[in-house]
Amino acid sequence: MTKRSIFHPAGHRLVYASANRYGDPVKIPLPATLTLYAECASGDIRALAAKPGDALTAGQLLLAPDENVPALVAPAAGKLLAVEDFAGDFGRSCTAFRMAADAEGPQDDTFARRAEKPSLEVLKRFLSGIPGAPPLDLFGDAARGRIDTLVVCGVDSDLLVVTNQYVMANRAADIKRGVEILRQATGVDQIVGVVLRDRIQGFGHLGMELRAVEPRHPAAMPAKIMHDVFGRTVPAGSECRDVGAAFFKAEAVAAIGRAFDSGRPPASKLMTLIDKRGRGCLVEAVLGTPLKVIFEALDIEIHDRDRIIIGGPMTGSAVYSEDFPVQTDTDAVMVQDGADVPLYSSYPCINCGECVRICPARIPVNMLVRFLEAAQYETAAAEYDLYACMECGLCSYVCTARIPIFQYIRLAKHELEHMQSLEAAHG
Amino acid sequence: MAEQKKLIVSHAPFWHDGSSIHERSYHIMGAALLPALAGFVLYGMPAVGVMSLSISFAIFWEFAFTAVTKRPLTIADGNAALIGMLFGMLLPAATPWWAVVTGTFIAVIIGKQIFGGIGSNAFNPAVLAVAILMVAWKERFNFDAAYVNYSFGFAAQYPLGVLKHFGVPATRIFHLGDLFFGRQTGGLGTGCGAALVAAGAYLIYRGFIRWEISLSFLAGIFLTAQIFNLADPVRFGGPFFHLLTGYTLFAAFFLLTEDSSSPVNLIPMLIYGFCGGVLTILIRNIGAHIDGSLYAVLAMNMVNPLLDKIRPKAIGKVL
Numbered sequence: 120m121t122k123r124s125i126f127h128p129a130g131h132r133l134v135y136a137s138a139n140r141y142g143d144p145v146k147i148p149l150p151a152t153l154t155l156y157a158e159c160a161s162g163d164i165r166a167l168a169a170k171p172g173d174a175l176t177a178g179q180l181l182l183a184p185d186e187n188v189p190a191l192v193a194p195a196a197g198k199l200l201a202v203e204d205f206a207g208d209f210g211r212s213c214t215a216f217r218m219a220a221d222a223e224g225p226q227d228d229t230f231a232r233r234a235e236k237p238s239l240e241v242l243k244r245f246l247s248g249i250p251g252a253p254p255l256d257l258f259g260d261a262a263r264g265r266i267d268t269l270v271v272c273g274v275d276s277d278l279l280v281v282t283n284q285y286v287m288a289n290r291a292a293d294i295k296r297g298v299e300i301l302r303q304a305t306g307v308d309q310i311v312g313v314v315l316r317d318r319i320q321g322f323g324h325l326g327m328e329l330r331a332v333e334p335r336h337p338a339a340m341p342a343k344i345m346h347d348v349f350g351r352t353v354p355a356g357s358e359c360r361d362v363g364a365a366f367f368k369a370e371a372v373a374a375i376g377r378a379f380d381s382g383r384p385p386a387s388k389l390m391t392l393i394d395k396r397g398r399g400c401l402v403e404a405v406l407g408t409p410l411k412v413i414f415e416a417l418d419i420e421i422h423d424r425d426r427i428i429i430g431g432p433m434t435g436s437a438v439y440s441e442d443f444p445v446q447t448d449t450d451a452v453m454v455q456d457g458a459d460v461p462l463y464s465s466y467p468c469i470n471c472g473e474c475v476r477i478c479p480a481r482i483p484v485n486m487l488v489r490f491l492e493a494a495q496y497e498t499a500a501a502e503y504d505l506y507a508c509m510e511c512g513l514c515s516y517v518c519t520a521r522i523p524i525f526q527y528i529r530l531a532k533h534e535l536e537h538m539q540s541l542e543a544a545h546g
Numbered sequence: 547m548a549e550q551k552k553l554i555v556s557h558a559p560f561w562h563d564g565s566s567i568h569e570r571s572y573h574i575m576g577a578a579l580l581p582a583l584a585g586f587v588l589y590g591m592p593a594v595g596v597m598s599l600s601i602s603f604a605i606f607w608e609f610a611f612t613a614v615t616k617r618p619l620t621i622a623d624g625n626a627a628l629i630g631m632l633f634g635m636l637l638p639a640a641t642p643w644w645a646v647v648t649g650t651f652i653a654v655i656i657g658k659q660i661f662g663g664i665g666s667n668a669f670n671p672a673v674l675a676v677a678i679l680m681v682a683w684k685e686r687f688n689f690d691a692a693y694v695n696y697s698f699g700f701a702a703q704y705p706l707g708v709l710k711h712f713g714v715p716a717t718r719i720f721h722l723g724d725l726f727f728g729r730q731t732g733g734l735g736t737g738c739g740a741a742l743v744a745a746g747a748y749l750i751y752r753g754f755i756r757w758e759i760s761l762s763f764l765a766g767i768f769l770t771a772q773i774f775n776l777a778d779p780v781r782f783g784g785p786f787f788h789l790l791t792g793y794t795l796f797a798a799f800f801l802l803t804e805d806s807s808s809p810v811n812l813i814p815m816l817i818y819g820f821c822g823g824v825l826t827i828l829i830r831n832i833g834a835h836i837d838g839s840l841y842a843v844l845a846m847n848m849v850n851p852l853l854d855k856i857r858p859k860a861i862g863k864v865l
Contacts, residue, residue, distance in 0.1 A: 278561075352861060352862050356864070423551050423552045423553075425554065427553055428560055430558070433559040433560075436558060437553070437555040437556055438553070438555065439555050460554055460560070461562035466664065467662070469664055469805050470665055470808075471570070475810045476810075480860050480861045480862065481858045481860050481861055506862075507861060513559075515559050516559045518562075519565045519570055520567055525559060526556075
């Protein structure tokens, strides 16, 4: 819960944080066990590179990527303990790999041998699962349309999060090298870095053009960047790649650069950690580290009824366990005290119009929510611009009646997708 | 797993700006207290009595309705109290108790609850109730008759009545400054322009009401009254006279701006307010009623859903 000051009636807290105030990252030591999640059903996995009980080398490929299966690399040497199914958000099937980690273990050198000449194939095979989760699958697939712009995001799309801002400002050499490699491997000419407007001064030569975004949420969300910075509007229901843009986080680009320089895929993830008082700091942990280990290292106590959020306060997602691991796209971890958790109400919309005025996509949210509450998802999509939503979370943030509008929107999109897949399956 | 902590999971966002329905209601009531106090000073205890009865019965009707229909108890959100307060402020201070009880019943039950409760009412509940009472017991809303036993230190005729029946020359007994500072008769909380403007400015500044509606309503009043006044300065009053008399300022800051019955998009808000002002003056000048603002509010409430269809195209809309 945030409190509005009488002198700042509208949203003075919606400005992105500055990485300058977060200090340097705290390094978390390698924990005894790591958990890695792959977003695919275990049934889709054709061949496991290792069986439970097998020894692993650092950088060993656990899953070779294909159309159904993402790439997965062992972040450290050790032993594979178990491969388990579990259900992710919205019931997605995922597979969890648990492994024991050994800091002294051997390093896999397959990548080093192939890294002489950067090619898209090498990138896709070995570097899809590095920190920052580069969307390499957007390239080399003719059916998906051509990508003509590669955006390197030196901004983070949520409040208080500064991970990519920090990387952009502090790892210039890695980013420069990463940009060169991407330019060579993907053949995309237009590579553009985006940074916050008030920090655009002071960046050295990064080998790409730099453009600025406003420091106010949701200006740093990809769809909004496309609209404001590039003048390309992402049509409702489409994604940035449909207008020819691929968004790479600065951390991913830096990790690609570092991988080719060092001959091993980086496994250390930089994150913004936001404590119960809303103060942030940067931490660096190996992929797969359970959050519990990070909280212990930083003396953050978790009690019953607290909330752990992967991501920032506006768009993150709450997890149910302290054992949840650091993943390639975990840019932030936020901890919220039970007493600060704002509760939703069962009130209907009172038509105050706050959401309509704050919506960056100009959606008639007051009308939309009436249809969503009544589960009229098709009308909501056809007449009230459901798919124009860029999921910034502002409507729920300002809702006077405390309706979980953002949740309704996500649910509606999910239900419609589900209906369409059922229709496709049954004719 | 036995020592697994029980964490709260819910959907983003995890912050809220702290606004709420009860905050909104209580702030509007707090602001309304200022013009109400001006009424209490002018009319004395009878005004306090009408107001107290009105607020408490509005709460009672809401409580009774939620109890009978087995819905969650909603009186804590302050909306019923707010309806009762605005209803009370519109009444003459000499209104009998049974009219207040009936009026609050109409406002809360017929005006709000049977439409589906908060957020679903098509008309402003307080205005609907006063309009029905005005039709039912017309003589109770004759302000000259209501205040016959009072002796004020100023011209005590109802200004709009004087204008309607005797024309502009007869209104020379009223000074604009007096009218602005509440030295006029009318609804018990609607007479003091200074207090209403101060309350309205506070509500606009804090964002509890939408300035587009209030200001365009006042602009509509001003322009239309000016045009009529230029056409026939003897029959039709000037714009400032219309702004400061009757329910004009109260409608601008407390009635038209009711959330559920007003539009939320910019252009509809401007049209809604402006047309409300035009209608008010039309009814006052060439209609049958002395003060048209309540009927203007109801008429605009009625066209609100249509007006609010004028909206900007969503970014990325494919058509």
